[in-house]
Each structure stands twice: as C-alpha cells, then as structure tokens.
Amino acid sequence: MRPSPSPLAPLGLTCCLSFVALSPALAAADEEAQEDTSSVFVIRAAQVVVRPGEVLENTAILVRDGRIVRIAADLETPDGAVEVQGEVVCAGFIDPWSALGLDGSVLDDRSSDAATRTADGVDLFSNDHLRAEALRAGVTLARLQGGYRAAVGGLGAFVRLDPALDSASEAIVDDSAGLAMSLGLSLPGSMRFSRGSDGSLRMLSGDRAVDVFDRVEAVDRVAAAIETGRQYREREVEYRYELEEWQKAIDEKTLKLEKDFKKAKKSRKKDQDKAEDKGKEFKEKKYKEDKRPRAPKFNAERAELARVAAGETPLVVEVHRASEIRNLLEATKGFTRLRLVIAGASESLSVAAELAERSVPVIVWPSLSGTSRPDELSASDLSLAGNLAAEGVTVLLGSGGRDAAAARDLPLLAALAVGHGLDPELAFKALTSLSAETFDLADRLGSVEIGKDADLLVLDAMPFHPGASVRYVFSGGRLAITPEN
Amino acid sequence: MLTLLLTAASLALGGESPPPVVPPETLGSPKTVFAGTVTAFKASRLYLGDGRILEPGVLIVNDGIITRVGGDLEIPSGAALIEHEGCITPGLIALHSTDGVGAELSDTTRVALPDADASHAFQPLDHDFARARAAGITALVLAPSITSLVGGQSTVVKTHGGTIVKRGAHLALGLSSDALNSGRFPTSYDGALGELKRLFSDPEGPIARAVAGNLPVLMAVNTRAETRRALRFAAEFQLKGALYGSTWAEDLSLEIGESGLAVICDPFDVGDSARSVRAVLALAKAGVPFGFGLDAPGRHPDCLRFGAALCVRAGLDPQVARRALTSDAASIAGVAGRIGRLARGLDADLVLWSADPIQLTSSVEAVYIDGQRVTQH
Numbered sequence: 001m002r003p004s005p006s007p008l009a010p011l012g013l014t015c016c017l018s019f020v021a022l023s024p025a026l027a028a029a030d031e032e033a034q035e036d037t038s039s040v041f042v043i044r045a046a047q048v049v050v051r052p053g054e055v056l057e058n059t060a061i062l063v064r065d066g067r068i069v070r071i072a073a074d075l076e077t078p079d080g081a082v083e084v085q086g087e088v089v090c091a092g093f094i095d096p097w098s099a100l101g102l103d104g105s106v107l108d109d110r111s112s113d114a115a116t117r118t119a120d121g122v123d124l125f126s127n128d129h130l131r132a133e134a135l136r137a138g139v140t141l142a143r144l145q146g147g148y149r150a151a152v153g154g155l156g157a158f159v160r161l162d163p164a165l166d167s168a169s170e171a172i173v174d175d176s177a178g179l180a181m182s183l184g185l186s187l188p189g190s191m192r193f194s195r196g197s198d199g200s201l202r203m204l205s206g207d208r209a210v211d212v213f214d215r216v217e218a219v220d221r222v223a224a225a226i227e228t229g230r231q232y233r234e235r236e237v238e239y240r241y242e243l244e245e246w247q248k249a250i251d252e253k254t255l256k257l258e259k260d261f262k263k264a265k266k267s268r269k270k271d272q273d274k275a276e277d278k279g280k281e282f283k284e285k286k287y288k289e290d291k292r293p294r295a296p297k298f299n300a301e302r303a304e305l306a307r308v309a310a311g312e313t314p315l316v317v318e319v320h321r322a323s324e325i326r327n328l329l330e331a332t333k334g335f336t337r338l339r340l341v342i343a344g345a346s347e348s349l350s351v352a353a354e355l356a357e358r359s360v361p362v363i364v365w366p367s368l369s370g371t372s373r374p375d376e377l378s379a380s381d382l383s384l385a386g387n388l389a390a391e392g393v394t395v396l397l398g399s400g401g402r403d404a405a406a407a408r409d410l411p412l413l414a415a416l417a418v419g420h421g422l423d424p425e426l427a428f429k430a431l432t433s434l435s436a437e438t439f440d441l442a443d444r445l446g447s448v449e450i451g452k453d454a455d456l457l458v459l460d461a462m463p464f465h466p467g468a469s470v471r472y473v474f475s476g477g478r479l480a481i482t483p484e485n
Numbered sequence: 486m487l488t489l490l491l492t493a494a495s496l497a498l499g500g501e502s503p504p505p506v507v508p509p510e511t512l513g514s515p516k517t518v519f520a521g522t523v524t525a526f527k528a529s530r531l532y533l534g535d536g537r538i539l540e541p542g543v544l545i546v547n548d549g550i551i552t553r554v555g556g557d558l559e560i561p562s563g564a565a566l567i568e569h570e571g572c573i574t575p576g577l578i579a580l581h582s583t584d585g586v587g588a589e590l591s592d593t594t595r596v597a598l599p600d601a602d603a604s605h606a607f608q609p610l611d612h613d614f615a616r617a618r619a620a621g622i623t624a625l626v627l628a629p630s631i632t633s634l635v636g637g638q639s640t641v642v643k644t645h646g647g648t649i650v651k652r653g654a655h656l657a658l659g660l661s662s663d664a665l666n667s668g669r670f671p672t673s674y675d676g677a678l679g680e681l682k683r684l685f686s687d688p689e690g691p692i693a694r695a696v697a698g699n700l701p702v703l704m705a706v707n708t709r710a711e712t713r714r715a716l717r718f719a720a721e722f723q724l725k726g727a728l729y730g731s732t733w734a735e736d737l738s739l740e741i742g743e744s745g746l747a748v749i750c751d752p753f754d755v756g757d758s759a760r761s762v763r764a765v766l767a768l769a770k771a772g773v774p775f776g777f778g779l780d781a782p783g784r785h786p787d788c789l790r791f792g793a794a795l796c797v798r799a800g801l802d803p804q805v806a807r808r809a810l811t812s813d814a815a816s817i818a819g820v821a822g823r824i825g826r827l828a829r830g831l832d833a834d835l836v837l838w839s840a841d842p843i844q845l846t847s848s849v850e851a852v853y854i855d856g857q858r859v860t861q862h
C-alpha cells in the first residue's frame with residue numbers, strides 16, 4: 001500500500017492484512033519432528049493394497065511423522081525405526097455415517113441449522129473403550145453427524161478414532177464434512193400437538209415432516225434451502241465483482257489525481273482559503289468513487305448453504321422412501337454444482353438408475369434391525385448394497401449414525417452386505433477410497449500412497465476374505481493397536 | 486433296512502445307469518425331489534455339526550432322513566445328485582425366539598402358567614419363518630415371555646412344514662427383574678423367589694416333572710445377582726436345564742460350569758458391549774455348553790450368525806461357534822436325537838453355504854428341511 005496524498009484522504013482505500021508470515025514457523029516445527037525416530041515405522045507385507053484392485057507384492061512401507069514417505073520392495077529399516085510384518089496392508093476403514101464420539105444431546109439436537117458444526121460437539125473424553133474397539137476392528141476414521149433427528153443436522157466432522165488423541169485439533173481431520181439434512185424420518189415419542197383457532201388438534205413435528213403432505217413440502221424445503229444458498233453465493237460473487245470495479249475506478253481516479261497533483265493541491269488550497277474568508281467550514285470535495293459497494297449481510301447458515309449450492313460441501317440427505325428420493329432428485333435437478341449424497345436410502349432400488357445417472361453416491365446402512373422398525377425403514381434389507389452396486393450406483397457403507405458402538409461392527413456389517421450380494425472388492429472400496437473421495441479427503445486418506453496419512457491396517461488376509469483378522473492398526477502414523485494390546 | 490431300501494430303489498430304477506447330475510438351481514420345485522427318492526449331496530466341505538469336517542463330503546438322504554455321511558461315498562444309482570461347491574452344515578438352531586407368534590406367549594397378568602404350551606401359539610405360515618429360513622435357520626425354540634415367574638413350556642419347531650419337533654422342551658422361569666414390576670404380585674426379588682420356592686416345594690404338573698428332572702428349566706437372568714440367584718435356586722431343587730442370559734457370565738463361568746446348567750446367550754446385536762462377547766469366551770473356556778438366542782422377529786435372523794461371528798472375531802474357536810449354532814443348540818433344546826448334526830438317522834435339515842457360515846461374507850445358497858428344498862434363490 002502506498003501512502004495516500006492529502007487530497008485523496010477521503011477515498012476509502014482498503015487495507016488487507018497478510019497472514020503469510022505464519023507458515024514458515026509451521027514448516028520449522030515439521031523439520032524438528034523429523035529427528036524423532038520413535039515415529040518411524042517400516043511395515044513389510046506380502047501384499048499391499050494400494051487402492052481397491054491395485055496390489056503390490058512383497059513390499060515395504062516407510063512411515064514417518066504420520067505420513068507414508070516411501071513404498072518400495074527393497075526398503076532398509078532406518079536405525080531406531082520399529083518394524084512390523086504382516087500378510088496384507090491396506091488403508092484404514094472409514095465409517096462415513098457414525099455417532100461415535102458424540103454426546104447424546106448433540107446427536108438428538110433438533111435445533112441445529114446449516115451452520116451447526118458437529119465438530120463443536122465432539123466429545124473426546126468419554127467412550128474411549130468404544131473408540132479402541134472400533135480401532136481394533138480396523139475402523140480408523142469416522143464421519144460424525146449431530147442432529148440426525150433435525151431437518152437440517154448441520155456440518156459433519158471426520159474424526160480419528162485413536163483414543164490416544166484427546167485434543168480436537170489432533171483428532172478432527174475435517175470439520176465441514178458434508179452438510180446433513182433428513183427427509184421423512186418418523187420420530188416416535190416426540191410428536192407435539194397444538195390447538196388451532198378452530199379448536200382442532202394439530203400435530204406439530206418441529207421442522208420435521210410426519211405426514212405425506214408435509215413430506216412433499218419437506219422436499220421443497222430442501223430445494224428452497226439450496227436456492228437461498230445459491231442466491232447468497234450469487235450476491236457474494238456480485239459484491240466481489242462490484243468491489244473489483246470500485247477498486248479499479250479508485251485506482252484510475254488516484255492515477256488521474258496524482259497526475260494533476262499540483263493542480264489539485266492548488267485548487268484545494270484555494271477552496272480552503274475561500275472557505276476561511278467566508279468564515280465557513282471547509283468541505284472536502286466529494287468524488288463519486290467514494291461510494292463503496294455494500295457487502296451483503298453475513299448469514300452463517302446461508303454461507304454454508306452457498307458452499308453446498310456451489311458444490312464445495314457435499315449435501316448428505318438421509319431419506320428412505322422411494323417417493324421422497326425421487327422427489328428430491330427431481331427438486332435438485334437444477335442445481336448443477338450440487339454434490340448430493342443420499343444416506344439410508346432403504347427404498348432406493350427403484351430409483352437406482354437415476355442415482356447412477358446423476359452419480360449420486362449412497363451411504364447404505366446394513367442394519368440388523370428386526371421387523372419392528374419405523375415404517376420408512378421397513379424395506380431396509382441387507383441385499384440393498386449389492387443390488388445398488390449392480391445397478392451402477394456408487395455405494396458407501398456406514399453404521400447408521402445413531403448408535404455410537406455400531407462403528408465397531410461396520411466391518412462385520414460390510415461382510416454381511418457381501419454375504420447378501422455385494423462384491424467383496426466393492427465392499428472394501430466402500431469402506432476406504434469411496435468415502436475419502438466423496439468427502440474430499442482422497443488427497444490424505446483412503447489409499448496407501450506416498451504422502452498420504454498413515455492410517456493403515458495390517459491383516460492376516462485380504463479384507464472380506466476368510467481369516468482377515470486385524471493385527472496392527474496405525475492411526476495417523478501412531479501404532480495404536482498390536483496383537484498384544 | 487435302509488440299505489435294503491436303497492437296493493430296492495436302485496433295482497427299480499435300473500441299477501447301472503449313472504446318477505443324474507442336477508444343478509442345484511433347478512431343484513426348487515417338489516417335482517424334482519420326489520418323496521421316496523434318494524438324494525445325494527456332494528459338497529467341497531461338510532461341517533457335521535459336532536466339530537468334525539469332511540473335505541469333500543457326501544451325504545445321502547432318503548425320505549427326508551440322513552442315511553449316510555462320508556468323505557467319498559459311492560452315489561447310489563438312481564439317486565438325484567446335488568453337487569455343491571461350498572459348505573453344507575446342519576440347519577442352524579435359534580434357541581430363544583418368538584417368530585410367528587405375535588403377542589402370544591406373553592401373559593402379563595399371571596404369575597405362574599406352568600401348563601401354558603408355546604406350541605399352541607405356533608403359526609407355521611407366518612412370514613417370520615421364511616425370513617428365518619433365508620438366514621439358514623431350520624429350527625427354533627419358541628419360548629414363553631420372560632415376564633412371568635413361570636411362563637410355561639417352550640416348544641421346538643421347524644421353520645418349514647409346520648413341524649413341531651418337541652413340545653415341552655423347557656419350563657420357562659423368569660428370575661430377572663423383567664418378571665417383576667408388572668403391577669402385580671410379586672414386585673420384588675425376595676417375593677419372586679418366595680413364590681417360586683412355594684411352587685417348587687409342593688410341585689404339581691410340569692413343575693413336578695421339572696423337580697423330578699424330567700423337564701429341563703430355562704431360567705431367564707440379566708444381572709450377576711440374578712444369575713447367582715438362579716444358580717442357587719437350581720441347586721436347591723436339583724433342576725436341570727439352562728440359563729437364558731449371558732451378559733454377566735464372564736466372572737461366573739466357573740460357577741455356571743459347576744452347576745451343570747447350559748447357557749443360552751442373549752441375542753447379539755450390532756454395537757453390543759464387549760462384555761457380552763467376553764462372557765461367551767469365558768463360557769467356552771469353562772466348557773459350559775451354550776447356544777445363541779435370537780428373539781426374532783424383533784431382531785434380524787442374521788443376528789444369530791452375527792453373534793457367533795462377533796465372538797469368533799474376539800477369539801472364540803470357530804469350531805465351538807459352529808457347534809453352538811447346531812449340535813450344542815440341539816442338545817440344549819433336547820432334540821439332539823433328531824436335528825443339529827449331519828449324522829445317520831437324523832432329519833435332513835441342511836444349509837448349502839457359499840463358504841464357512843461363521844464368515845459373514847458367506848451366503849445361504851439353499852436350505853433343505855426334511856430333505857425338501859425350502860428356499861428359492
């Protein structure tokens with residue numbers, strides 16, 4: 001920024017602060033940590049599953065400071081490094097739909113909105129045993145989602161399940177992991193009634209639809225919410241354009257005034273003297289460029305919805321009935337940038353072709369619930385994952401986001417899905433790379449590649465094959481589970 | 486006599502002609518498996534149910550009864566041959582369930598109903614049984630609700646054909662808090678035990694048979710204290726039978742072992758506590774015979790296998806787990822002479838799996854009850 005000469009003082013030149021200075025300090029900290037060999041591991045395995053379908057034979061992986069730094073057959077173990085051996089190494093399993101680590105009040109919250117962050121409600125100080133069990137089962141990362149009962153549940157969070165991590169900054173990998181909404185979930189026991197002006201009793205359900213007409217409206221509300229986000233983004237972009245234009249105009253004017261600086265100064269002095277003579281107050285000359293474009297009023301909810309409309313944050317909608325899924329697909333057709341993810345989708349088989357065509361991933365919850373379940377889940381079947389995959393739908397597998405302890409059993413539920421027709425390789429993909437890709441974590445997680453976080457499993461056999469028990473688990477480069485502990 | 490029958494069958498059908506190889510998928514209709522015919526099942530692996538494995542194995546079934554089991558048996562001429570690449574096990578047995586009985590088996594107003602017979606609530610055509618079959622379950626124990634002190638007698642049924650394998654399998658006793666607090670007498674543990682002792686001290690009918698050791702009891706328990714109380718009660722009246730409820734059995738496995746009682750484990754579900762799993766491991770270590778409850782239709786029939794898989798993942802010997810689902814379960818239900826194993830003379834209740842049933846990735850490819858194919862795939 002250059003100093004502005006006095007005639008230009010009224011021009012509201014903006015000032016921007018730079019935070020660039022912070023990053024070198026971080027880099028220095030990284031370098032220091034590299035000296036510590038206690039975080040260096042070499043994992044040797046007969047088979048390394050780089051990503052689903054890509055296997056390296058007799059390979060070693062060097063892990064340093066939480067990351068995979070080398071993968072090679074002829075890797076020597078550095079001094080002081082810990083060596084681990086096993087049959088198969090693959091990426092840690094990811095549960096994209098979990099409740100593990102959420103306080104009950106966060107999970108059941110019905111007042112959440114688009115700006116509510118599940119990350120703020122992650123409780124790392126209880127249920128350590130559940131995290132340890134999940135980790136032992138191979139689930140290293142979970143996407144937690146609060147407010148599943150609410151129409152808008154807010155932003156999900158990806159959290160490492162290593163119980164040794166007790167600070168949010170270490171455990172939370174992503175704090176805006178999809179914006180959650182839900183459609184047509186029944187809420188037994190939470191219905192409220194109000195008496196209308198005509199004395200009739202009317203059922204209230206908070207923000208949630210319970211009857212069929214309400215449900216149609218609920219789909220419209222989802223679309224309307226995305227539309228407000230789209231408009232908000234449009235206004236933001238407009239403002240940015242106006243601001244640019246304004247800046248340009250100011251620059252031009254500045255240039256012009258600088259060119260005629262002496263003349264302008266003289267003229268200003270003259271005006272000043274004249275005012276003094278007449279005993280009047282001197283007024284600076286007004287320029288039309290003074291008028292700064294007005295920034296749109298900040299709205300936290302709309303800002304998040306804007307990110308959803310622009311495809312920066314995926315929209316995860318839990319919806320089960322075929323009619324609602326179809327309506328949702330129809331209502332969101334116009335939002336070309338929207339990245340829709342459907343969770344649950346019990347009755348989605350009849351709309352599988354559309355889901356495949358629109359490339360909408362589905363988080364299937366292979367549930368073992370019996371016949372007494374809410375009606376929207378009545379069609380839920382263990383064969384859903386296999387059937388959807390056969391229709392070309394991208395299938396993720398999650399533990400349902402209601403029961404914290406269920407994350408531990410996700411690999412078993414995935415195995416059941418395999419038993420009911422899902423290809424084992426697709427099941428493995430569903431638990432690793434697909435979750436990472438769907439939620440923009442693929443540059444860090446979901447595969448075994450140089451530079452990726454070392455969330456790794458060492459197993460006795462290929463995942464979803466007989467004898468595939470987990471022996472070692474690495475979480476963020478820490479050896480968290482061994483056969484001994 | 487069976488060999489005679491086989492010879493007769495082969496003579497009648499011309500003797501020398503090679504056995505017809507019929508692909509399993511065409512065997513759905515009763516037309517192909519006709520009565521009086523010999524069927525041979527040949528599989529890559531047979532789990533006999535008692536822990537033994539045959540690789541490969543052949544099973545000869547005549548009129549719904551297993552007549553021979555062996556590693557490399559000659560297929561009788563004239564027999565329909567079903568070749569299966571995968572495993573065959575005896576049908577799974579769920580030890581505690583309420584499939585197809587609706588609201589029956591739960592009498593909330595009465596304290597003791599020793600004469601109530603669960604077989605009267607059996608509705609064989611209910612869709613619950615089709616779901617159970619699809620999960621490889623060929624028999625289950627319909628048990629009275631645990632909300633009465635004496636709930637009545639359980640019954641063992643097959644999931645196809647309306648067959649009642651055994652009436653009066655157990656006398657169901659409620660020793661958990663579920664039998665209390667129902668707004669009727671008794672409302673406390675001591676009240677409940679006092680009433681039970683009164684009934685068992687001057688026994689009549691089924692209770693007298695239980696005291697005489699002729700009718701096993703099934704004692705529902707939840708907590709450690711309830712388990713201990715049940716063990717003491719059984720010892721006092723020298724009762725035989727099983728505990729229903731294993732969650733807290735980890736520390737009590739030795740005591741349970743000494744009591745001679747078997748255990749029916751609580752049904753397992755997703756996310757169940759590690760304690761329940763450790764309890765099963767402890768029971769296995771103590772040599773206590775155990776099987777799994779299911780309590781369908783409130784639970785998914787696959788919960789039966791899920792529970793076994795959960796325990797195997799935690800270190801239970803797969804062989805013990807497979808026994809718990811078949812032969813041990815049959816012994817606990819008192820029907821080991823008819824079902825639960827692949828052995829000569831037992832009912833041909835079989836499941837054709839893609840692989841080991843303990844692996845949840847394995848799928849049910851066909852189910853046979855009394856030698857008849859009962860699933861459509």
